[in-house]
Amino acid sequence: xxxxxxxxxxxxxxxxxxxxxxxxxxxxxxxxxxxxxxxxxxxxxxxxxxxxxxxxxxxxxxxxxxxxxxxxxxxxxxxxxxxxxxxxxxxxxxxxxxxxxxxxxxxxxxxxxxxxxxxxxxxxxxxxxxxxxxxxxxxxxxxxxxxxxxxxxxxxxxxxxxxxxxxxxxxxxxxxxxxxxxxxxxxxxxxxxxxxxxxxxxxxxxxxxxxxxxxxxxxxxxxxxxxxxxxxxxxxxxxxxxxxxxxxxxxxxxxxxxxxxxxxxxxxxxxxxxxxxxxxxxxxxxxxxxxxxxxxxxxxxxxxxxxxxxxxxxxxxxxxxxxxxxxxxxxxxxxxxxxxxxxxxxxxxxxxxxxx
Amino acid sequence: xxxxxxxxxxxxxxxxxxxxxxxxxxxxxxxxxxxxxxxxxxxxxxxxxxxxxxxxxxxxxxxxxxxxxxxxxxxxxxxxxxxxxxxxxxxxxxxxxxxxxxxxxxxxxxxxxxxxxxxxxxxxxxxxxxxxxxxxxxxxxxxxxxxxxxxxxxxxxxxxxxxxxxxxxxxxxxxxxxxxxxxxxxxxxxxxxxxxxxxxxxxxxxxxxxxxxxxxxxxxxxxxxxxxxxxxxxxxxxxxxxxxxxxxxxxxxxxxxxxxxxxxxxxxxxxxxxxxxxxxxxxxxxxxxxxxxxxxxxxxxxxxxxxxxxxxxxxxxxxxxxxxxxxxxxxxxxxxxxxxxxxxxxxx
Numbered sequence: 001x002x003x004x005x006x007x008x009x010x011x012x013x014x015x016x017x018x019x020x021x022x023x024x025x026x027x028x029x030x031x032x033x034x035x036x037x038x039x040x041x042x043x044x045x046x047x048x049x050x051x052x053x054x055x056x057x058x059x060x061x062x063x064x065x066x067x068x069x070x071x072x073x074x075x076x077x078x079x080x081x082x083x084x085x086x087x088x089x090x091x092x093x094x095x096x097x098x099x100x101x102x103x104x105x106x107x108x109x110x111x112x113x114x115x116x117x118x119x120x121x122x123x124x125x126x127x128x129x130x131x132x133x134x135x136x137x138x139x140x141x142x143x144x145x146x147x148x149x150x151x152x153x154x155x156x157x158x159x160x161x162x163x164x165x166x167x168x169x170x171x172x173x174x175x176x177x178x179x180x181x182x183x184x185x186x187x188x189x190x191x192x193x194x195x196x197x198x199x200x201x202x203x204x205x206x207x208x209x210x211x212x213x214x215x216x217x218x219x220x221x222x223x224x225x226x227x228x229x230x231x232x233x234x235x236x237x238x239x240x241x242x243x244x245x246x247x248x249x250x251x252x253x254x255x256x257x258x259x260x261x262x263x264x265x266x267x268x269x270x271x272x273x274x275x276x277x278x279x280x281x282x283x284x285x286x287x288x289x290x291x292x293x294x295x296x297x298x299x300x301x302x303x304x305x306x307x308x309x310x311x312x313x314x315x316x317x318x319x320x321x322x323x324x325x326x327x328x329x330x331x332x333x334x335x336x337x338x339x340x341x342x343x344x345x346x347x348x349x350x351x352x353x354x355x356x
Numbered sequence: 357x358x359x360x361x362x363x364x365x366x367x368x369x370x371x372x373x374x375x376x377x378x379x380x381x382x383x384x385x386x387x388x389x390x391x392x393x394x395x396x397x398x399x400x401x402x403x404x405x406x407x408x409x410x411x412x413x414x415x416x417x418x419x420x421x422x423x424x425x426x427x428x429x430x431x432x433x434x435x436x437x438x439x440x441x442x443x444x445x446x447x448x449x450x451x452x453x454x455x456x457x458x459x460x461x462x463x464x465x466x467x468x469x470x471x472x473x474x475x476x477x478x479x480x481x482x483x484x485x486x487x488x489x490x491x492x493x494x495x496x497x498x499x500x501x502x503x504x505x506x507x508x509x510x511x512x513x514x515x516x517x518x519x520x521x522x523x524x525x526x527x528x529x530x531x532x533x534x535x536x537x538x539x540x541x542x543x544x545x546x547x548x549x550x551x552x553x554x555x556x557x558x559x560x561x562x563x564x565x566x567x568x569x570x571x572x573x574x575x576x577x578x579x580x581x582x583x584x585x586x587x588x589x590x591x592x593x594x595x596x597x598x599x600x601x602x603x604x605x606x607x608x609x610x611x612x613x614x615x616x617x618x619x620x621x622x623x624x625x626x627x628x629x630x631x632x633x634x635x636x637x638x639x640x641x642x643x644x645x646x647x648x649x650x651x652x653x654x655x656x657x658x659x660x661x662x663x664x665x666x667x668x669x670x671x672x673x674x675x676x677x678x679x680x681x682x683x684x685x686x687x688x689x690x691x692x693x694x695x696x697x698x699x700x701x702x703x704x
Contacts, residue, residue: 171698285525348519348522
């Protein structure tokens, strides 16, 4: 296999073998691809620490950890950029992996982390926090948003499993649509009549990882870590589900249990991401498609690739947002969507994407 | 629901024959009566209640001047905008879903609404010309441009449905992010006004808002009917459609143009009404199961009109003196429909 595999030369191989839709087809090239992604992630984390309205040389960045002094540079790196970078990493992994889980579970390419009403629930919780408790710092929204997303998900799951079909992807998506419709209407109603709340909410709604305190990182890290571990296990289950319920059953999968497992991993990842950064819409939708373009339809690979690509995507977007309009900053939610979309469209146009 | 047996009669003249499905005809008649009733209620109810008979009298030009003003200048245009915009959305939703062969597709998901929204919100937030004429104009231009962009970007020796949807969600994401961004930049007074536009409202709509939607419908509904057979074929997939002798790309372009223009015109008149296109198309199709696309089109159109009309009426009447934007109610009305889908016994 190593004699013929030339994964790097995409243009020639795509032209010569039009039927091969994925880029990396062997375990070896996929492992190498994943390692390359991780290396890129490390580089982006370094850039995220060094670049901003104040450029800090990489040597100083390293000094800030090994030889810490109380200079402005070191304080900025440790107090502002480290939490921001870690948050970008966690949110990116959460969005990418949860998107892959949802697309696999619902077998619909449009599924994204907001689909079960998670974003709507988190948004309503944040709006209520602003309206009732007069809370205006993004770090303080985290617990409210987490609770909102979690409660919505419990309601959606209860509603989705209460029918006689059990928790099929369709019933879950429909239950999510019910909750989202109601919660969005309620949120919009509050924002229509309370301009003060809208004035605060719009900054959360745009999606950003700037200005969060270190506690936010520690709050969401356990959710993302456990969720991602479960998501990695779920790859095998999603492969079985992709064949259809009957085949999956015949292969010895316990469908209900498998779906519940995927759903738990999903809420841990997506809920934590939206709680920390606000609704970032594009990453969870596009990243699994990018992963699929690389590795094809095997979810054991799509999930880890989605996590890594998601983190790279989010960090790159955040760093770009600091550079583009310097000294002002563009929120990462705007950058990932406004610049990520053209890239995504280019990707969709260029290859025949493996369909779900 | 499927208690009525599938029966039909054939209408024949020397030059023309058509098969009329009785169930479709019955559903259409029922929806039309409902629409008329709701339309009358919409015009009759309000701060000054007008008896339905007086409404009729005023409509034919025999009412007193005071009532005439309230009916013909204030309430009728608003009610008509609701019906027409809803109908346009219903048709557009059905066409998008059939062309893309994905029941989750709607104009909001593939970016048409997002383009109109970005244009409208930018006008409100960044400029001082957000008047009654410029705002719909900007929204219309935004929606049409987005449609053009979408088609150009999805074209690669043809516009395959799957690629159209994926390109569309990319376009929608970029536009919606820009909308969120614009909202963080303006004075809060303007942002608040832009927000109401984003929710979608029929407050203060006049005849100026009625005409564009009415003209678009008069031109495009016959076009949609004429393309019904092609739409039916496209639902089967490109290869089968081609096998049936349909010129796939040309039909798809024509159908998408119809849907894009109808969406843009309607969003320009009302703002971005959530869920209407999606739900109207679904309910329409469900009311006449197994019917052809040309039969489902008018059903979806009437459903859309009814939804927006009911939403606006409820928003105006149910909550006392607070006038809720129709968009809030369309979102709320969508929930019971999803719940119905969820709870209906499983079949097929």
